[in-house]
Amino acid sequence: MSTNAVDEALEQAEYTKVIEVGRGVLSQAGKIFIDNLLGGSPCLLVADERTWKAAGAALHDQLQAAGATLTEPLIYPGQPTLYASYDHAEEIREKLRATGALGIAIGSGTINDLTKLASGELDQPYGALATAASMDGYTGFGAPMTRDGLKITMPCPAPRVVVFDLDVAAAAPSPMAASGYGDLSAKIPAGADWILADAGGVDPIHPLAWKLVQGGVKEALSRPDDLAAGIPEAYEGLCTGLVMSGLAMQVAGSTRPASGADHYFSHLWELDHLGAELDPPLSHGFKVSIGTLAMTAFYEKFLEKDIGAIDLDAVVAAWPSWEQIEADIRSTMTGPLIDKGINETREKYVDAAGLRARLTPIIAGWPALQNKLRQQVLPAKELQNMLGRAGAPTRPEDIGLTPAAVKETFPRAMYYRSRYTVLDVSRELGLFNELVDEVFAPGGIWS
Ligand SMILES: [Zn+2]
Known part of the structure; x- marks a missing residue:
């Protein structure tokens, strides 16, 4: 897909302004988040034990070394798998509120959704450090959530910054x-x-949204064996495709x-x-x-x-x-x-x-x-x-x-x-x- 289409989409997207997908980008994540999200604001990292190990600790150290103000990170247990329930989003929201911090979600579906909703309810931007190529919700708006026993999608804005390291994605459970x-x-x-x-x-088809999603999809699906084998290069198409799907939804204002x-x-x-x-x-x-x-x-x-x-x-x-x-x-x-x-x-x-x-x-x-x-x-x-x-x-x-x-x-x-x-x-x-x-x-x- 052309870089032009992505640039045009980032310009048009209401919320997401920076997307970095590539091998080794985790090593730059601290700077990317400081420059494009945090500025001088304090930061709350939200992770679970697995995603902390996969990427969170590295980001934490980079932010600390760069002199960012870090509040105590919120690290959920790795097992049982964290559930997207509204109580967790409230917990994150209250931590953000109490500390005046901006949130960075380190994880995939649930952690991202919870941090997205918590930040959205405070009307503040957040960032996402992706850890797995598991779904296309990183750059999407809205968070599927269980509230009072019902599954609903709660409206909330997409992240401002998304960082997705292909090596981290390739090392995640297959x-x-x-x-x-x-x-x-x-x-x-x-x-x-x-x-x-x-x-x-x-x-009617929205030409830019169409290009973002359909432009690279067949190529992204063309290396199933390499993906299953955890070969990082093969993750580029998949990770980009997943991120572009969410961006296309922002541009089109629809799923x-x-x-x-x-x-x-x-x-x-x-x-x-x-x-x-x-x-x-x-x-x-x-x-x-x-x-x-x-x-x-x-x-x-x-x-x-x-x-x-x-x-x-x-x-x-x-x-x-x-x-x-x-x-x-x-x-x-x-x-x-x-x-x-x-x-x-x-x-x-x-x-x-x-x-x-x-x-x-x-x-x-x-x-x-x-x-x-x-x-x-x-x-x-x-x-x-x-x-x-x-x-x-x-x-x-x-x-x-x-x-x-x-x-x-x-x-x-x-x-x-x-x-x-x-x-x-x-x-x-x-x-x-x-x-x-x-x-x-x-x-x-x-x-
Ligand atoms: Zn889906």
Whole structure:
């Protein structure tokens, strides 16, 4: 990806101003944080025992040597794995408040999310020293959190400065990079969803955000064996790709650049507490891997259809009323997801005239659109093989599910969010059930 695109993005991004990704950058981290975040302010380092050992102690020594004011660091136990609960964020927030310090998160998902939320609630910037290529949340806004027993994403700004040393990432436990690899692989079907939403006039592509995420994704996924072997050079694409995903979300002001229906599978399983009893719990990226494979297989079947030959009048005549859709949501979703599904789906529901307007460019522009989508997505078996080599899950059983459970998640994923994806397009074209059946038919990735 061009440095120009990154510079342009950093200029446009509301919060993140400095990103340093490279081999050995940990040795410069103290200076980078002093120059771009701390100035003369005191600093609170937040880590757990493992991330402290991996990078925190080194940063601490550099800051101390440079004369920075350090408050006593907050180091959580390495085991059991720290949980993203709001109480921890409050604890960090009160420490920041009491000391007047700016926070630096040393770690990956949870530590970063907690420090992000704590800093956001005080309306102050923070920095992140990444320790694993495990997910794309480093530069993202918002923090997924458990509060009063519920999982929610709490709004808060992205970090001002992110430092990501490839040697540190390569030395982290190997399932972490496998998880980040799964999260990054989702950008492929997510990009296809965006192409379709753009074609239907629902959600235009943001060119810079697109370039940031899609510009390097295939290359970043091209060395699964080297990643699994912990070869630092192979981490450059992955770490950069993960950081660029968050930056793209900042630039676009939406999560659209980084996620499509692939992520809704993961969110729904998360709400079902899938793998929550494990230590560490089943990662976001591992759930996303299976969601991504499900969507990639779905795209493969979708692209085999001659959509250009579909009779638009017949499709519009068969389009269900909102009452029919609402009844289907009530029988598909459960508990609080019924209301969420109704509200989210209502946002993307259109009447017959709206449907005609949305599908006309997709049907009329089919051969060209089909080509564009074919260039975007990978064959499902190829992606399955790549995920496996990276150490990520490739079958529902790998994350404690059955193919039937994944199949039953498809309609829930369609109703879960207002975002327009290939699941909606297929339903509107009258192809949804047929395509889902085809994904699980003999000869497929999970038969
Ligand atoms: Zn993700």
